[in-house]
Amino acid sequence: MSDTIVPLTTKKDWTSDQEVRWCPGCGDYGILLAVQMLMPDLGVAPHNTVFVSGIGCSSRFPYYMNTYGMHSIHGRAPAIATGVAIARPDLDVWVITGDGDALSIGGNHLIHALRRNVNLTILLFNNRIYGLTKGQFSPTSELGKVTKSTPMGSVDPPFNPLAVALGAEASFVARTHDLDRKHMMETFRAAHDHKGASFVEIYQNCNVFNDAAFDGVTGKQSRPSNMINLVHGQPIRFGPENERGVTMGSDGQLRLVDVADVGEDALLVHDAHRSDPSLAFALARLSHDDHSPTPFGIFRSVDRPEYASSVAAQVVQAAEKKGPGDLDALLRSNGTWFVA
Amino acid sequence: MSDTIVPLTTKKDWTSDQEVRWCPGCGDYGILLAVQMLMPDLGVAPHNTVFVSGIGCSSRFPYYMNTYGMHSIHGRAPAIATGVAIARPDLDVWVITGDGDALSIGGNHLIHALRRNVNLTILLFNNRIYGLTKGQFSPTSELGKVTKSTPMGSVDPPFNPLAVALGAEASFVARTHDLDRKHMMETFRAAHDHKGASFVEIYQNCNVFNDAAFDGVTGKQSRPSNMINLVHGQPIRFGPENERGVTMGSDGQLRLVDVADVGEDALLVHDAHRSDPSLAFALARLSHDDHSPTPFGIFRSVDRPEYASSVAAQVVQAAEKKGPGDLDALLRSNGTWFVA
C-alpha cells in the first residue's frame, strides 16, 4: 500500500500550510522545529507517517506537520494510534500528547500502549499545567500549586512521568527539554528508531500559565549543576567540572557524590539496555523537585516483541496453518444438512 | 454523624445475610473469611465501614460484608471510593477489585487514587483472568496464554501490579495470597492501619478458568524455595533452610545469592519505610515468572499527606480565614447598586 522508494525530503516537505497558533514564546514552537528538522534525516516519507494527538495546546501539533494526522479527543490518542499501528505496521506512527492529555484523562491508554509495546513514538509535552483550558493544575504540577482551580494550593502530589512509564513496562524511556534542539533531535531519533513503544518526556515551557517551571534545572545558570546527561555504558557524572557523580549503595539507594571522594570506579555505570527496569526507575526518582540534579537522555532502551508485528504474525501464521480464509467453508464449519 | 463508641464485634457482626455465590473452590472464599475474621480486631464498627467494588467475581465481595457497601461499575471503584473518602474522612473505606477491574478498565482511577494517597484500603484479587466473563486473558495474564479471546495465545505482555502501583507513587504496597489466612490478615491489618492509599495484591486462584496459576510459587512444594518473606529491617533471606538471600550490586542490580557465598552482612536489608520507592520497585521486579523466588509481605509503607484530610483541612482553614460561609455576603461580593 505504501511505496518503498523513500524520497529525499527537506524540512519544507514536512511543514503543512497551516498557520501555527501557539502563544508567542511557547515552548511548543521549539519542539515543532526540532521534529520538522529531524524528519528528513529519518529516511521515511511524509505519506507513510501519521501523527495522532489528543486535545490540548500541544495536541495541535499534527496540523503543522505535512503528514497524515489526527487531532483526536482528549486522552485517547494512544488507543487510536494503537489501532492505526495494528492495522498498518508499515506506517510510522507518532503520538503527541500533553501532561493532562497523557497522564490525567489518558493515563490508562498510555500505560497499556507501553505495556503492549506498540510501535509508537510518544512525545509528552510536559508543561506541568493545563494550557488549553487556561491554567488549571495537572498531574505533574507541584504540590501546593496555586491555580484557577486550586486557590488555596493543590493538594495533589504529582506523578513522575518516567516512573509511571517504567512501572508500566515501557521498553524505551527518555527525557529531553524544549531549549536544546540538538538534544531533542538525538532523543527523538533514538525514540523513532526503537522498535516498540518509545516514551519521551519533554520539559516544555508554558510561558503564559506556568512560566519558568523548569528554570531550576534547564535554566542557563542551573544547567551545569542540575542537568545529568545519561550515556549508556558511561559512569554517571555531572556538574560544572564533571566533578560530581552517582553511586548505588548495597542498601539499594542511589547517592549523589563528589567523584573525588569515591573515585571514578565507584560510580554507577549507566546501562540503558538492561532488561530489569529497576535501575532506570531509580534514576528517574533521583530528583524529587525542580531544582536538584535531574537526569536527561535515554533511561531505558530494551528490545522486546513489538505488539503490532506480533498481531500481524498471528494473521500470517493462521493463513499458513488454515490456508487463506474460505467463506464457503466457514459457513459450513458447524455441521450442515441438506433439504432436497 | 458516626458514633465514636466502638462496639466489640465478632465475625458474625461483619457477615451479611446474603448467600455467598462463588464457584466451589474459588480462592475468593478464603479472602472473604480472612477479612471477616480480621475486622473485629480492627476496633472499628461495621456502620462506619464502607466497601466499594467494581464488577467481577471478586467485586461481589461487598454483598457478603454486613457494612455499607457499593457494587459499582466496572473499573470505577477507586474514583467512587475517593468521593466517599473526600466527603467523609471519618469512614473506613475499602476497595475490592480484580486484575481486570483495577488494571484494565480501571487503571487510570487506580493510579490516580494511589498518587493522591486517598485513605483507601485497596485489595486487588489477582487471578490473572477475567473470571466473571468466563475466561478471557487479563492484563496480568502471562504472554502466550491461550484463552477464549486468544486461541493462538495472547500477545499481550502482563503488568506487574506492584510495579504499576510503585510507579504511581503508592505509599503502601504489599503482596499476599489466598492460601495463607494468617499472612492475609497481617497484611490487611497493616494496610488498614496505614493512613493513605494502601495497595495489596492478593494472588487468588480461579479454579474454573485459570486453576493453579500460582502453584509455582505458593504451591506446597514450591513455597519453601520460591516464597520470599519481606520483613522490614531484616536482611532478605529465603529458601528451605533460609540459605538463600538477595544482594544489591553497585551496578544497581539485585541478585539471588547463597548466603554462604556472600556472608550475612552482604545481604540487602529490607527497608519498607524508605521515601525513595526504588528499592521496593526493584524487589517487585525480582521475579519475572510464576516459578521463581517471589517476595511477599510489605514492600513499601511510608507516611505522606493523606488526600481527604488535606481537602478537609482546607475547608477548615477557609472557614477560619473567611469565617463560615455567609450567603448574603457572597451574593454581594461582585459589587452591587441600589434601585430605589
Next chain:
Amino acid sequence: MTDTAERRAKMPEPLHGVVVRFAGDSGDGMQITGDRFTSVSAAFGNDLSTLPDFPAEIRAPTGTVNGVSSFQVHISDHDITTPGDAPNVLVAMNPAALRADLKRLTPGGLIILNGDNFEERDLTKAGYAFDPREDGSLNGYKVVDVPMTRLTYSATEPLGVKQRDAERSKNFFALGLISWLYSRPVETTMAWIGERFAKNTLVAESNKAAFMAGVVFGENTELFDHPYSIAAAKMAPGEYTNITGNTALAWGVVAAGQLANLPVTLGSYPITPASDILHELSKHKNFGVRTFQAEDEIAAAGSALGAAFAGHIGVTTTSGPGVSLKGETISLAISMELPLLVIDIQRGGPSTGLPTKTEAADLNMAVYGRHGESPLPVVAAYSPSHCFDAAIEATRIAIKYRTPVILLSDGYLANGSEPWRIPDTSTLPDISVSFATEHNHTNDDGTTEYWPYKRDPETLARPWAIPGTPGLTHRIGGIEKSEGRGDIDYSPDNHSFMVHMRAAKVAGIAKDIPLVDVDDPDGADILVLGWGSTWGAIREAITNLREQGTKVAHAHLVHVNPWPSNLGEVVRKYKTVLMPELNLGQLCRMVRAEFLVDAKPVSKVAGLPFTSAELEAAILEAAK
C-alpha cells in the same frame, strides 16, 4: 436410515411439533444435551428454534435454583420462528430445575425427572420444604420419575466406569430417553458421541452406554405407551446449518471484509452477551481479521477508529454499558466522517442491570446518545440468522457513507439458534469502495490539492484517503472543519452548513435502502410495526391470529435510522399501529414524532422475549 421407533410394535403418534426444555444443574451438561437434540432434529429435517437460559454471570452453589441451567428447543414439522411460549416437556435433572422451570410448563405437560436426585438434601438445597412429587404440587401434570443416575451406573459399570465418572453421563441417558420418545435417529447421535469424545474413549463409551440405556428404557418401560414423531418440515431446498445470532454476526463481519475486499480490525472489550463475537472472530485470523482485546470500551472503539483511518473495516462489539462509554469516540467518528461499525448486543438495563437477560432498550441511546447534533445510521437484526445479513448491510453503509453505524442485536438473538439455509456466497452483495488515490481539487491557478471534505455529490460522503498514499497527506480531527478543505473553521455559516450536511448525509441513506414491505394478505386495519428480535414472536402471533380469522398486517424495520422512505405512507394507511418493543416504547415515540400518527406501544421489559400469546392478546385487545 433406520429408526429405533420404527422397529417397535408401538407405532409413534405423529405430532406437528413439541417444545422440550432440558433443565439441570450448571454442571449437568444441559446445554450440550439440548444442542445435540437440536442438531439431530435439524438433520432430521424439522424446523426449529432454541433458547438457552444460563444462570446469571456469577456461579451459584450446585443444587440451588440460582444454579439451574436450561435449554429450550422447539421442533416442528412446519415453519416456526420462536423457541415456544411454554414447554410441553420438562426434563428436570434435580429438584432445583423442577422448581425453577415448572411454572413455564404447559398445563398437563410432561415432566421427566431424575428421581435419584430427590433426596432430603437435594430438596432443601432447592428450597423445597416437602417433596413436590408427594405434596401434590405436580397435580395436573404427567410425571415420569426415572432413577436416571442408578440406571446410568448400571449401564456404564460393565465398562469399568467409576460411579463418580458415570455421574457425568447421566445427561446422555436423558437424551436417549427423549430421543426415543420423539423418534430421533439413534445412530447419528452415537456417531457424534464417538467423535466428540474421541480423545477419551472410556468417556465416549460411557456416554454411548448411557444414551442407549435411555433409549432402551423408553422402549421397554410401560411408562410411555408409545413414542411420538415429528415429520420433517417443508423447507426450501438447500444446505442448512444451525446457527446462533452471535455466530451469524461474527461470520457476517468476516463476510463483510471479504465482500468489501478490506481487512477487518476488531477492537473489543469483553462483556456479556457480546463476548462470543470477539471469541469467534479471534478464530478467523486467516481471513485477515485482527482482533484486539482493548483495556476498556473507549480504547476498543478508539482502536477500531484508528484502524478505519488506516484503511481497515473498524469494528467494535459490546453491550449497553459499553456503548454508554463509547459515545464520545463515536461522536469523533461522526465529525471525522470515518467508517466505524459499533455492534451492541443489548441486555437488561439500566446500569449493570441483567447481564444475561435480553432487552432492546438501547435504541434511544443508539439514535440520540451523544452530545451535539450527532446523527448516525442504525441497523437492527431480527433473527439469529439475520445477524449475518445485518452485519454485511451495516458495514456496507458505514464504508460507503464514511460514518459510524450502530448495529443492534440482543441477548435473545445472540444465544438463540435456528436453521439457516447457507447462502450462495456468489450472490452476496459487492460492498467494495475505493480509496482516494489522487488530488480531487483544482485551484484557480491550475494547481491541484487533496481536499478531505470534498464530497461525492451522490452520497455526500467525503473521500477516504489512507496513510501510505503519496500526495494525499491531510489532517482531520474533532473540531468543526470547513466543507471542502477540511481546515479548522469556527465560522457560524460553515458550522451551520456542516451540521445540516452531516444530517443530510445520514438522511440520504434512505434512498439507498429497500422500501419496507408490508405483509397484509387480507387488508387489515391493524398494522404491527416491529423491529429487532420481536420478529419471531410477531410472526407466530400473526400466523395464529390469521388462522383464527383475525386480519392483521405486519411490517418490520431493519433500518431503524434512517427509515425506508415509504414508512410514513405505510403507517398512515392503518387505523391502528401497534409497536411491540422490549422497552417502554422507544421507536414508537420516534414514529409518533415524525408522522404524527397515534402509534401505540406494546412494551415488555422483563428480561425475556415476547411470547406469541402475549402479542396475540395485545393485538386482539387493539382489534376490539
Next chain:
Amino acid sequence: MTDTAERRAKMPEPLHGVVVRFAGDSGDGMQITGDRFTSVSAAFGNDLSTLPDFPAEIRAPTGTVNGVSSFQVHISDHDITTPGDAPNVLVAMNPAALRADLKRLTPGGLIILNGDNFEERDLTKAGYAFDPREDGSLNGYKVVDVPMTRLTYSATEPLGVKQRDAERSKNFFALGLISWLYSRPVETTMAWIGERFAKNTLVAESNKAAFMAGVVFGENTELFDHPYSIAAAKMAPGEYTNITGNTALAWGVVAAGQLANLPVTLGSYPITPASDILHELSKHKNFGVRTFQAEDEIAAAGSALGAAFAGHIGVTTTSGPGVSLKGETISLAISMELPLLVIDIQRGGPSTGLPTKTEAADLNMAVYGRHGESPLPVVAAYSPSHCFDAAIEATRIAIKYRTPVILLSDGYLANGSEPWRIPDTSTLPDISVSFATEHNHTNDDGTTEYWPYKRDPETLARPWAIPGTPGLTHRIGGIEKSEGRGDIDYSPDNHSFMVHMRAAKVAGIAKDIPLVDVDDPDGADILVLGWGSTWGAIREAITNLREQGTKVAHAHLVHVNPWPSNLGEVVRKYKTVLMPELNLGQLCRMVRAEFLVDAKPVSKVAGLPFTSAELEAAILEAAK
C-alpha cells in the same frame, strides 16, 4: 453626584439604548474595558445585557483576526433581555478587530478606531491588502479615527510612564471616550481604577490619566457634536449585582447546599465553557464546599456519586463531551437511586466541535443518552441570573427524589451577564431532606430491618441511609434489585416492576413543579414554546412584534423532563406552535411525539444565540 456631561454646554441627546462593541487584540484588555463600562452603566441604573466573545481556545498571533477579543454590551433605559442583535458602536483597537466585527455593525453605525494601529504592518497581519479607511470599505458608516496610542503616551508621559507600559493603558483611553460619549459618571470609574490597581500606583495613575484623556478628548474635539445619555431604566427597587451565568450557577450550588443544610462535593474535570464553575466553587470552601479536580469526567461523576452515597450533595460540572463520558456512571446513579447533580454547559458539537461557541444540542443526550431505560429529570436555565434558581431547583429534585438530574446551561448564558436583583435569602426555598435513621420494615415475626428500596409512597423515592448510621448498613449496586429489600433480583416480574417504578418516579415529579404559564395578553394563534437561553431573544422578538401589533404568545420550559402537567393543554390550544432551539429541533420532536401536535422547529446551529430579528422573521413567516 456631578456628571461631566452636565457641566458642558453641549447637552447630551437622550437615547433609549445603545449597543457598544469593544474589539481589540487578546492583549488589549477589551474584556476589562467592557466589564467596566457595564458596571458603571449598571450602577447608573440602566438595564443591560452583555456578551463577551473570546477567540477560540488556542492563542492566535497578535494582530490577526483569530486573535481578536470582543465584548458587546447593550445598555438601555427599559427592560432588555439580549446583548443586542447588532452593535450601534464599534470600538476597534486595530485593523483585525475592525475586520472581524465590521459585519456585525448596524448600517450607518459609529466606528471609533485607534488610527495609530493602522500601519502597513498591522494591515497585513489583519489580512487587509488596502487600508480600509481609504478604500471605501467603511462607506456608509460614521468613522472616527483617533490616535489613541499617541494621546495615551502624551497623557501618561508626565507621570514618567515608559511608552511600552503606556501601551497597556490605551484601552482606558477608549473607555474614557465612550464614557463621555454616553455620559457615564467619571468619578466612579476613577475610583475603581484606583482600587483595582492599588498594588501598582504608577499603573493606576497611568490608567487614570489615559481614561481622563479619553474623556477630555471627547469634550474638546469637534468629532462629536454632542454626547448622548441613556436614562436609568425603571427596574424593581432593590439591590442589584451584575452576574454571569456561570457565577450565578456556582452561587446557586453554594446556596443549594445552605438551603439543604448539606455539604457540597463537586467532582469536576476542566472543560470550556464549564471550567469557571469549578474555579468559582473552589473559592468557597468556607461554605463547606469541597472541590475535587478529578483525573477525567468519569472519575468526576464517580466521585460526586460516592460523595452522594456518603451524604453530601454530589455535583459534577462539564460540557457535552464530558456528559458523553459520564453516561455509564449516571446510569448507575439511576439504578442505585442516589442524588447526583450533573451540570452541562453546552457548546457547539459534535465531538470537540466549537468549544467557545454556544449551542443547545445536548438535550437529546440528556434525556435519552444512556443504555437501558434510564429516565432522569432535566432542568434548563433560561438567563444568566436564572442559573442561580435553576441550580437550586435541580438540587431540590435530585435530593428529594434520589435521582441524578441534568441541569442544562450553555456557553451564551455561561459568559453573558445581566443585572440581577439579589434575592432576600430568607425567601429562598427550604430544600432540606432527612436521612434514614432507623429500621423501616417490620417482619411478620416482629423483627425489624432496614430496606433500602422501601419507598416513600408520595414521592416514590427510596430512603437515604448514609454510612455512619448504626443499624442501617446495606449494600446497593447496578444490578437489578428487588423492590423493598434491594437484594439482587433477576426475576422477570421484579425487573418489569422496577423499570416502570423508576419511570413513574421521574414522571411523578410533574406533580411537584409549577404549571407552565403562557404570556398571551391578546389571545394569539401562535405560541412560541422555548426552553433555555433562547428566552432573551424570544422576549425581545415578542415585545417588538407586539409593538407592531402582531399577536403572539410565549411559554418557556424550565423543566424539560418531566414537563409541567398542563403543557399538553397549552400546546393544543394554539393553531401554530413554533419552537426555537439552538439545535435541529430536539425538544420539538419530543413535544410532537407526546401530544401529536404539529409543532414546528425554528433551528439555529451557528455557534451563536438567536437574534431577536431572526425570531421576529420566523414568527411573522408563520403568522402569514
